[in-house]
Amino acid sequence: MSTVVLDNVSKVYPGGYLAVDRLSLKAGEGELLVLLGPSGCGKSTLLRMIAGLEDITSGELWLNGEYANHLAPRDRDVAMVFQNGALYPHRTVRGNISFPLEIAKADPGYVKERVVELSRALHIDEMLDRRPGTLSGGQRQRVAMGRAIVRQPSLFLMDEPLSNLDAGMRTELRMEISSLVRALGVTTVYVTHDQVEALALADRIAILNRGVLQDVGTPGQIYNDPATAFVASFLSSQQLNLLEAVVRTPQNQYILLDFGLHQIIMPWTDPRAYAVSRHVGNSIIVGIRPDGLAPLPPGVDQGPCLAGRVRTLEYHGHEWLAYLEAGLPAVPVPEPPDRRRHGDGAANGGSRAKALVRRLLSGTHEEPDPPPVNASGSHRRADLIVRLGSRPVWRAGEHARVSVDLAKMLLFTPDGARIDPPRR
Ligand SMILES: Nc1ncnc2c1ncn2[C@@H]1O[C@H](COP(=O)(O)OP(=O)(O)OP(=O)(O)O)[C@@H](O)[C@H]1O
Ligand SMILES: [Mg+2]
DSSP states (O other), X not given: OOOEEEEEEEEEETTTEEEEEEEEEEEOTTOEXXXXXXXXXSHHHHHHHHHTSSOOSEEEEEETTEEOTTOOGGGTTEEEEOXXXXXXXXXXXXXXXXXXXXXXXXXXXXXXXHHHHHHHHTTOGGGTTSOGGGSOHHHHHXXXXXXXXXXXXXXXXXXXXXXXXXXXXXXXXXXXHHHHHHHXXXXXXXXXSOHHHHHHHOSEEEEEETTEEEEEEOHHHHHHSOSBHHHHHHHOSSOOEEEEEEEEOGGGTSEEEEOSSOEEEEOTTSTTHHHHHTTBTSXXXXXXXXXXXXXXXXXOOOSSEEEEEEEEEEEOSSOEEEEEEEEEEEOOOOOOOOOTTTTOOTTTHHXXXXXXXXXXXXXXXXXXXXXXXXXXXXOEEEEEEEEEETSOOSOTTOEEEXXXXXXXXXXXXXXXXXXXXXXX
């Protein structure tokens, strides 16, 4: 077992591309930490730096309490599985799994026992004598995992090991990975861009965007209390409603979130009320997942609600979604400033890259951050997406009202940071 500590780690690729930006993160002993984020956000780069396959430009990596920036990959006691776990085509499944132990000159009796034990856990014990060419993609990934884990590494790194498999196989293998690494107690860093996979697998999730760590926490923490609007949006299986509201406090009786055509009252008893009131007179971003809205029967008029015309209904098998034209001001997901190209530039790439590396190493920041995205800058009117459950309780064209679950409402500043309740 091992711990991984990344302290202020950055990666600048030759040419000046800043792929990972001053990232600090820890994986505890035996923990399954998932790195989640969109394509190109730096997940594989980070994993490869932990494995020693990529140099760390600045910052420190500590493995099991030992400074590891300059350790050779073979001295890190890590095993890695990639998307296309390449196997030795001329060796059988048994030969592939046992290979790392043979290299380490392990006792043949032990090797035999270990291969059988692992292949049972991975459900490939009946194909030990077959060659990789005769296996399905899912079976090959199981073999790759067996080969990686057979030496009992203290750290297991997996880079999208399931992304080439079909949905059914992915779900099945996901559960097996989860029980296997937990049974073995191996610290695991697992990369994926699939939020469902991350939520299902992780002890904790770290979300990256544009090389910057956005949030880290248990699946429940980051789903229910996301640090940024980007995290909230990335983790929503259905599209998150992101709306602009002006904060008002009429006669100081309550907080009014003013969407123009609609208003929502937030009582002072809401834990976030005082933090929201600091934005009085200004815009904030309100995030509401489709399941934070519930259809209101006609005549019922209680609590916070929104209304509009049902534009269309969508059937998703296990549920219906409705799109309401409610005239609400929608805002795009605020993104962190993109610093990644700062060192780039074809004409003077070399010197700018060196300057970026120098600044990272000296700990000084480059140019100040651009001003935050101003929510008031956008006046798009988007539909309000509502989850209806298993029955389409409305018809297209009718006027409908929805109640808003204040506890599920997410509140962000215009640049997308969570509006926190005051710390007690
Ligand atoms: N060797 C390299 N030289 C220059 N830039 C690179 C190199 N490798 C990766 N990059 C860039 O760094 C960024 C991060 O790449 P990385 O592979 O870490 O992303 P990722 O999050 O794993 O994406 P994906 O989900 O698509 O695998 C990308 O924009 C990529 O183009
Ligand atoms: Mg990748």
